Amino acid sequence: xxxxxxxxxxxxxxxxxxxxxxxxxxxxxxxEVFSPFPIHGIDPIIGLKNTRLGIMAFxxxxxxxxxxxxxxxxxxxTDWPMNIGGKPNESYLDNMLAFVxxxxxxxxxxxxxxxxxxYMLRNKILPGMPAYNPDPRTTDDRFVIEIRxxxxxxxxxxxxxxxxKETGIVELDQKEI
Amino acid sequence: MHKExxxxxxxILGHKSYxxxxxxxxxxxxxxxxxxxxxLFGIAAIIGLYGVGCILYLLGTxxxxxxxxxxxxxxxxxxxxxxxxxxxxxxxLISAVLLLFRQKWRMAINRSAEAMTIFxxxxxxxxxxxxxxxxWLGYWVLPLPNQFGSLWVNFNSPLLxxxxxxxxxxxxxxxxxxxxxxxxxxxxxxxxxKPVAKKMYSILSFGWSGRAKQWNRFExxxxxxxxxxTPLVFSVHSIVSFDFATSVIPGxxxxxxxxxxxxxxxxxxxxxxxxxMLVMRKAMGLEAYIHTKHVEYMNIVxxxxxxxxxxxxxxxxxxxxxSGVEYxxxxxxxxxxxxxxxxxWSMMTCNVLSPQLMWIKKLRTSLIFTFIISIVVNIGMxxxxxxIIVTSLHRDYLPSSWSMHFPSHIDIGVYVGTxxxxxxxxxxxxxxxxVLPLNEVKTILKSSGESYKNAPDAHHGDDKH
Numbered sequence: 203x204x205x206x207x208x209x210x211x212x213x214x215x216x217x218x219x220x221x222x223x224x225x226x227x228x229x230x231x232x233x234e235v236f237s238p239f240p241i242h243g244i245d246p247i248i249g250l251k252n253t254r255l256g257i258m259a260f261x262x263x264x265x266x267x268x269x270x271x272x273x274x275x276x277x278x279x280t281d282w283p284m285n286i287g288g289k290p291n292e293s294y295l296d297n298m299l300a301f302v303x304x305x306x307x308x309x310x311x312x313x314x315x316x317x318x319x320x321y322m323l324r325n326k327i328l329p330g331m332p333a334y335n336p337d338p339r340t341t342d343d344r345f346v347i348e349i350r351x352x353x354x355x356x357x358x359x360x361x362x363x364x365x366x367k368e369t370g371i372v373e374l375d376q377k378e379i
Numbered sequence: 380m381h382k383e384x385x386x387x388x389x390x391i392l393g394h395k396s397y398x399x400x401x402x403x404x405x406x407x408x409x410x411x412x413x414x415x416x417x418x419l420f421g422i423a424a425i426i427g428l429y430g431v432g433c434i435l436y437l438l439g440t441x442x443x444x445x446x447x448x449x450x451x452x453x454x455x456x457x458x459x460x461x462x463x464x465x466x467x468x469x470x471x472l473i474s475a476v477l478l479l480f481r482q483k484w485r486m487a488i489n490r491s492a493e494a495m496t497i498f499x500x501x502x503x504x505x506x507x508x509x510x511x512x513x514x515w516l517g518y519w520v521l522p523l524p525n526q527f528g529s530l531w532v533n534f535n536s537p538l539l540x541x542x543x544x545x546x547x548x549x550x551x552x553x554x555x556x557x558x559x560x561x562x563x564x565x566x567x568x569x570x571x572x573k574p575v576a577k578k579m580y581s582i583l584s585f586g587w588s589g590r591a592k593q594w595n596r597f598e599x600x601x602x603x604x605x606x607x608x609t610p611l612v613f614s615v616h617s618i619v620s621f622d623f624a625t626s627v628i629p630g631x632x633x634x635x636x637x638x639x640x641x642x643x644x645x646x647x648x649x650x651x652x653x654x655x656m657l658v659m660r661k662a663m664g665l666e667a668y669i670h671t672k673h674v675e676y677m678n679i680v681x682x683x684x685x686x687x688x689x690x691x692x693x694x695x696x697x698x699x700x701x702s703g704v705e706y707x708x709x710x711x712x713x714x715x716x717x718x719x720x721x722x723x724w725s726m727m728t729c730n731v732l733s734p735q736l737m738w739i740k741k742l743r744t745s746l747i748f749t750f751i752i753s754i755v756v757n758i759g760m761x762x763x764x765x766x767i768i769v770t771s772l773h774r775d776y777l778p779s780s781w782s783m784h785f786p787s788h789i790d791i792g793v794y795v796g797t798x799x800x801x802x803x804x805x806x807x808x809x810x811x812x813x814v815l816p817l818n819e820v821k822t823i824l825k826s827s828g829e830s831y832k833n834a835p836d837a838h839h840g841d842d843k844h
Contacts, residue, residue, distance in 0.1 A: 216825075238397065238566065239818040240594035253596045259603050277522060277531040284533065303540040303618055307547040310607050314551040318558060321600045322585065325593045327561060331586025338569035340589055341562070341818075343397035 206351040206359050209336045209375040210366045211344050215241045218345040221369030222247050225347070228365060229356060234348035236340040255324070259317040266312025270305040336375065344372075389829035390484055392667040397821050404817040405567055407663045409576075412810055415662065423802035430796005433789050434509055442512050444789045450782040451772045455790040456510050457622075458764040459797065462647070463503035464545065464619055465640075465760060468612060469648025470496025471552050474559075475608035478601065483823045484676050487668045490563075490816045491659060491808070492652045493556040498804040499651070500549045502797040507541070509793070537621035544618040548611055555604045561587050562597070563813040616644040623767065630710035630771030633698065639691035646684035646730070647760035649677050653753035657746055659809060668815055671744050678743040681756065685734025688763075692731060710771055718783060719770045722762050729759020 212218040219241060222232055232248040235241065245252065275294045278284060278301070283291040291297045322328055340346050349366070351359055359376075366374060395403075437444055447454055470493035477485035508517045520542045522532050532539050564584035571577040587593070617637035624636035653674065660669040699711040714723045733755050737743040769784050808814070825831045 235591040236589045237591070237594065238401075238589060239562075239821045240598050241591070242822075244591055245595050248591060250592055250595060253592070253599050255596055255599050256603055259607075263607075273522070274534050278534050282531055284530075284535065286535065297535070300535040303537075303614065303621075304534060304543045306610070306614060307540075307543040307618075310551060310611050311543075311547045314554060314604055314607050317600060317603060318554045321558070321596055325587075325596055327585035327587055327593075329582055329585055333565065333568070333581065333584070333586045334588040334590075335565075335569070341566040341569045341587075342401045343821075 205379045207377045207379060208347075208349040208362060208366060209377070210347045210349070210369065210371045211337065211339075211373040211375070212347070212370065213344060213372050215239075215345055217370045218347060219244055219247065221366075221371070222347060224369055225349075225365060230349060230362065230365065231353040232347055233350050233353055236335050236337075236346040236348070238341050238343060238345070241345070253324075255317060255321060258320050259313050262316030262320075263309050263313030265316070266309040267305060269312070270301075270308035274301045274304065387827075388672045390487065390668075390672065390827040391820070391824055392670055392829050395667065395824065395828060397824065400815075400817050400821055400824065401566055401570070403665065403667070404563075404813050404815045404820075405570055407809075408567060408811060408813065409570070413662070416806065416810060420803065420806045423799045423806060426799025427796055427803045428799075430793055430799055433792030433796055434505075437509060437789055437793065438512070438514055442510065444787060446785045446787040446790050448782050448784070450775050450780045451769060451784040453772065454769050454784045455765075455786055455794060456506050458761065458768055459794050460503050460506035461619055461640075461764045461768075462761050463499045463506070463797065464616065465644035465647045465764075466651045466757070467496045467499035467503060467548075467552075467648065468616060468641075468644035469652045470494070471548070471555070471608050471612050472645055472648065473652070474555065475605040475612060478605040479609060482676075483827055484673050486816055486819050486823060487665075487673055488652060488656055488677075490556075490559065490812075491655065491814050492648075493552060493559075494808045494812070494814075495651060495655060495805060496552055496648070497549065497556060498801050498808075499648075500545065500552065501804070502801050504545055504549065505797060537618065537625050540618045541622060544615045548615045551604070551608055551611060555601075555608060558597070558600060558604070559816050559819070560812065561585050562589065562818045563816060565589065566817060567813065613641050616641045628771050629704070629706040630714070630767065632707075633695060635691055635694055635698070639688065639695075642684045642687035642691065643730075643760060643763060646681060646688055646734070647757055649681050649684070650753040650756035650760070653677055653681070653749055654757070655805065657750045657753075659814065663809070663814060665815065668820065671746070674746060674749055675744050678737045678749055678752075681752070682734045682737035682743070685730060685737075685756070689731035689735075692727065706776075709774075713774055714766055714770045717770065717774065719766065719773070722766050722770065726759055726762040726766050729755050730763060733759070 210221070212221065215237065218235070218237070222235065222244065225232060226247055226249075235244055235248060237244075244250075271294075278297060279291050279294050285291075294301075335341060336346055336348070337344060347366075349362055351357075351362065354362060357365075363374070363376075391400075445454070445456065470489070473485045473492045474489040477489075508514055511517060520532060520539065522534075532542075561584055564580050565587035568577060568580035568584045571580055617640065620636035620640035623631035624633060626632060656669055656677075657674070660666050696711055699707045702708075714720075733752050736748075736752070742748050773783060774781050
């Protein structure tokens with residue numbers, strides 16, 4: 203059986219949110235929402251888990267902290283202990299205070315860039331990638347709910363169609379895949 | 380939806396819809412550039428090219444073409460560096476610190492303020508690089524293995540901390556700015572009609588589709604980057620101040636420098652934002668988004684940071700007397716009454732007195748007055764760095780090496796040139812990039828837009844959970 207995809211278009215984020223709530227309460231699975239800006243509170247309604255990017259940022263930051271510490275210990279203590287005013291760098295701890303600024307900067311550098319790269323890979327956004335929004339207006343002032351028949355085997359295409367029409371849509375598009 | 384107190388003034392004036400916001404921001408990009416843009420761009424490009432010429436002459440001839448001498452080894456170059464870095468503090472402060480404090484008025488200005496930040500830090504970074512004399516060996520500041528020289532770079536040195544601080548600040552600001560730009564480029568991409576523009580913006584927008592999960596990640600990364608950038612902003616100018624504070628020159632050797640420099644940086648950064656924003660809102664018809672209330676908020680920041688800077692000046696004077704160190708005391712008496720008295724008193728007038736006028740509501744809500752003060756503040760902040768650097772150096776411990784600094788035409792050319800280059804970048808930004816974070820502005824339309832705010836309309840009610 204060919205899969206049908208419904209794109210229900212709304213002209214207001216609050217109407218979409220109410221619509222999504224209504225659909226979900228009836229047991230419909232909403233596979234995607236496209237919007238020009240973040241709709242606050244939509245994620246729990248359509249069953250999206252919160253992102254774990256924050257944990258990754260912490261891990262990247264920790265990596266940066268570690269690298270900076272190991273690096274400066276090697277450069278300034280092991281490999282070439284600089285002797286400034288008769289006070290050579292004997293141990294890392296003796297000189298640690300001078301290393302704080304760079305340790306901090308490098309931690310931030312790794313956390314921010316690691317996180318940004320992960321963000322782009324996970325979101326599948328890279329230079330030259332094609333866009334997947336179903337209608338060019340969804341980056342302007344239209345909001346779209348995507349529903350797939352394959353994920354809603356309980357309902358027939360007609361039932362889904364009827365249910366969507368109750369939710370205050372402005373346009374309804376159907377595609378067969 | 381978040382309801383806001385009725386007494387709070389709306390941030391978006393007029394009866395705007397989501398589509399109007401898109402239109403207002405995209406139209407200047409899609410329309411032909413006005414004649415004024417070409418004229419300004421031409422002037423900025425000529426000045427910028429003159430600056431590039433001066434830099435090339437400097438690189439070909441050597442740092443000797445500057446007005447430096449044995450006593451005054453640091454003058455305009457480092458003054459300009461600190462001045463530009465300071466200006467480059469407003470953008471990330473607006474977008475990061477104000478994001479953490481949930482200040483919605485930042486949304487209208489954060490995009491262009493961040494652009495300004497990035498371009499200002501470019502200009503700042505240029506000065507230490509050309510000061511090296513051999514620009515092509517600039518990569519020696521990185522910790523490279525010993526084959527390149529006899530030693531590792533010195534991790535104990537504030538100058539190296541500066542390398543790390545400035546490059547981290549620049550690259551993190553750039554990433555923060557670009558992540559916010561991606562969804563807005565997608566909006567322009569989906570509206571573009573000309574094939575070249577469509578192609579360009581579709582490359583720039585990285586294939587953004589606006590899925591719910593993408594927005595979920597977007598909101599988190601904005602928040603975490605803001606959290607990372609906030610201490611970064613404060614660290615950068617603290618580290619710049621260490622360049623002076625860790626030395627033993629009277630007038631530099633003070634523990635007050637880091638907070639004092641950070642406040643000064645925010646002060647001058649906001650002044651530059653005011654200068655640019657007041658012109659931009661008019662030229663691009665964005666008066667509904669950046670209006671008197673935004674200007675007033677920024678003026679309050681200028682007033683507060685200006686007062687901190689003023690307090691720091693007076694504390695310095697007090698400590699120079701109270702410490703009982705005669706060298707320290709002399710450095711300050713010399714600043715106020717020596718041959719550079721005019722620089723000191725220009726600094727005092729521009730930075731201490733002028734922001735105090737902002738206590739008067741009528742003045743801080745006047746756009747013309749704000750524009751004038753914003754320029755006065757930046758002149759004052761340039762003098763501040765000049766006073767700190769040149770007047771502390773010019774009377775050495777040995778009276779036989781006392782000297783004066785006279786800038787050469789190359790000094791002036793390089794400085795003026797960076798202002799030209801800065802405006803070249805900023806004008807290009809204003810022409811091709813969305814100058815407001817239009818998709819973020821849409822999120823505050825219902826809570827802070829004039830047409831929605833305080834309307835007893837049940838249709839746009841609170842969500843029900």
